[in-house]
Structures are given as structure tokens and as C-alpha cells.
Amino acid sequence: MRVINQFPARPAMDGDGVNIRRVADFDNTKFDPFLMLDEIKSDDKQDFIGGFPPHPHRGIETFTYIRKGGFEHRDQLGNVKAIRAKDVQWMSTGSGVIHSEMPLADADEGLHGFQIWVNMPANQKMRPARYEDSSNTTNPESTNDKGAVLRALAGNWAFAGQTSISAPIQDLAGKAAIADLMLSPDAVAELQLGRHEFVGLYLYEGTLIDKSHHDQDSHKHIDKSYAAGQYLILDSQELLELKAGADGAGLLLLAGQPIKEKIVHMGPFVMNTQAEIKQAVEDYQGGRFGQIPL
Template identity: 45%
Template sequence: MSTRSLTRIIPSIPVSDGAGVKLRRSLGQSQGLRLDPFLMLDEFASDNPDDYIAGFPPHPHRGFETVTYMLAGDFEHEDHLGHKGNLRGGGAQWMTAGRGIIHSEMPLQESGRLHGFQFWINLPAKEKMKPAAYRDIQPEEIPEVTIDGGSVKVVAGRLETADGRTADGPIQGLSTAPLFLDVRLEAGARFTQSVADGHSAFLYPYSGSLHVGAGDGRTLPNRQAGVLSDGDSIEVQAGEDGGHFLLLAARPIGEPVVQYGPFVMNTREEIEQALADYRDGRLTA
């Protein structure tokens, strides 16, 4: 087995999105800070309602998938097709914008803790214009597996524990074959996971820190995305304050990416078409 090492660290920076929601963005700060097929990773975390109460009013997307994962708090999703869903703490939503979707994500709470993540995964050219779809994943649908010194929630792909157990997340069968784990380790605890050779992978500690790689590894502080080298396994050890982190991996697409805000296509002409379709009311037709 070849253990992946930490090759790049992308610190998250404060940004504002939607109607003024305060976020921290790591991947996606610029076009050069992507990891095929991952386009963006945002973390929102606040006890102050002024940081999140305005939410994300109706806005369009085309050409990729958005994934929202909630640790605490409640959002309501609504789209142009009349679908509504409640994103509860511990749950997730996997939305395929495809040809086009217009949706909103608004907090259902007026106070208290709101903490979660949203990341974008690109779609290959042949799938960019497929019909829009989404899946609300309730907390009880996400397997949680106890491991030595911690636990793992499996949203997508398969967890393979050090003692030979496996657990499959509710999201399976996508062309990018995503792996999405939420891992929580006590201080000094170790975690290993197999990852397909050639798949892109990164870690994002949202609490504590990690030592990444075989042996003592390289330190990855919290709220920084750690891009990993190629290899077929990942090994981390939690720092002295423990380590809670997201592990994300997927098959690269290897196609040109042209992005204009909420539209991600392969060519400038396709972006211009998306803008025209949105302006003329054809985006979701």
C-alpha cells in the first residue's frame, strides 16, 4: 500500500455569499485553488444570527452538483419545481443542478448555533445538461461507525475500517465515485482509509488538528484544506486537542472548466448560453 502525503495546504478565508451569510472558503477562492472534480468548499459556523439569518434567497445553478452537510441548525430548501426539504443538523442534501435549477436555502431558526458545509462537485460534459434532481438525506440515513478512538459518519462511498468492517453511505453510483466521510478522533487517535489510486482527495479539519501521512506526518491545522498526493490509502493522527475533519475524494474528470458564478460549463460559449437561458427564462426548461 502507498500512503498519501500532504502536498498543499489551502487556508480558508472569510467571505460573504447569498444575502450576506458569513462563510470561510478554502477550495474555490480562485480558479487555481480547485481540485478536480471539487470546485469549492465553504464552511459556515456561527452562534450569531446576524451572520446567517439572511440565508440564500432564490438563485440559479447549472452544470455541477452541490452538497450541503449540516452539523447543527436547520435550513429549508425550496426549488422551482416545488420541492421542499428540511436540512437538519446531522443530515445532508445532494443536489444535481444539471441543466438548471433555481433554488433557495433559508435558515429555519432565528437564534442558536448554525454549523455546516457546502461543496461543489463538477459534472462531466455528458451529464451537465441532464435533468435537475436532489436528495434530502436525513441524519438517521447516514451510518455512524465506532472506531478505536473515535467515530466516522459515511455520507458517500464506502468506509473500510482498520479491523475489516465496512459501511456504505447513502450516496452511491455517481460517475465521479465520491467518498465523503465525517471523522471524529480523540487526541492521538489514528485513522486509516483506502482510496482509489488516481482519485483526488483532500482533508478539512473543522476542529483540532491532524498529522497527515505515515509516521508523524505533516501537521494540518483546523479550517485549512489539505490536498493529498496520489496513493491507495490515507493515514492521519489527531493532534493534542483531537481532530474532527471531512475526508473528500472523487474521480477527476479531466475536462476544461469555465465558471461564471453559479454556472460551470466546459466552454465560454456554453456559459454565454446559460446566461441567456437564465435571462430569457429557459434555464430550467
């Protein structure tokens, strides 16, 4: 693989005091069509017990994936769903959503999950909201003979000789596709993702070894390792060759087509002009987003 750029996740806090690690680019130049990735990972309830009380969104898609524990989702559309381990949830917020995400009372084993923000094209930002989740189905998995398992979370993937692995969630903005790739110790995986203009990965556990790294000083190929908490932007046109370290590795793969539009960001709103942001604030404050049913 050829790493174009590398970004460390930074400690942050959101919701009602929830501790997270975040990688974000609201200049919309590095991760397009993606905007942000948040990771929650803790066995201490105090890090996440406050959850995310009711809050609005406009102009983005939020994609949530849970690996351990869970949240209860509620929104003004009337959706009330428990999102547990291996589940994903997609909200194409469009013109507006108000939702809450609160830790499940029976999730005593800790919490590990992700929320990814995807930008929406200008001509779709004010369409009606859409909601889907995978709680009533299964995200398909494919295993190679070298210790790697790919779980398709959104879009379509090809892995381990299978030409198409289709996740239940489709139609993300920017033709975005998301997968969880789990590597056992010293496992190897190869993917060809040349149909996507953007490819990135977020390493959430273990160690990843890049055996094709070229040292500019010595002009030799040397092994370079990446630790958990790193977000790598990759050359999508090169074969993606991944090797785990002795402790294995877990990573999210993110792929898509850049939307290439200027954006303006303020809190939960991502639009294309300051006037549209001002209108979003006025609509929310004026109660035009609706409210979550009791």
C-alpha cells in the same frame, strides 16, 4: 500520509450577507472533481440569518452537510425540505435548478455546515436535475478502537475493519465520496484510499498531527501539525494515517476520480465553453429555469 499541497480557507461572503470560509479552484487543476468547499460556522445569527435567497445553478452538483442548526431548502422542482444536524442533501443541477436555502426559525443554537461543489462531465451537464437528501434515513457510522468515528456522507467507505460502509447518497459525479471523520483527543485513524485518484481533507476543528512529515533540510521525520481551516491534498496511494492533537480533530474526507475537462465558470454556472455560459445566462434571464412555487 503524504501531503501534496495545502490551501487555507479564506473569509468570504455569499447569499444575503452570509459569512463563510471558502476554498475554491475554478481553474479545475487542483481539486478535480471537486470545485469548492464552503464552511459556515457561527453562533451569531447575524452571520447567517440572511441565508441564500432564490438563485440558479447549472452544470454542477451541490452537496450540503449540516453539523449544527439547519436550513430549509426550496426549489423549482417542488422540493421543500428541512435539512438539520447530521443530514446531507445532494442536488445534481444538470441543465438547471433554482433553489433557496434559509436558516430554520427554530435553529437557535447556531449554525455549522458545509456546501461542496462537484463538477459534472460535459456529457451530463444538460441532463435533467436530480435531488436527494438523507432526512428520512441515517448516515451510517463506524468506530475504531482508537477513538475515531467515520460517518459516511456520500459513496462507499471502508473503515475499522468494515469492508463497505455505504452512505444513502450515491452516484455523485466523478465517483465522488465524502465522509466526516471525528477524532477524540490523541485518537488515531487509518484508511486505505488507493482506489481513488484524488483524495483531500478539510480540517474543520481541532489539530491534526502528521507523524510522517519529512523535513527536507534535516532529512529527518518530524511531527508537523495542521490547524482548523486547512485543506490538504494527499497522495491517494499512500496509507492515510491520521492522529489528532490533544484537542481532538474533525475533518471532511473528499475522494474521487478527476474528470479532466476544461471548464468555464461564472457565478453559479460551471460549463465547458463561454458559449455555454452565455446560453445559461440567457436561459435564466428568460425564465427558462422555472421558479420556486409559493
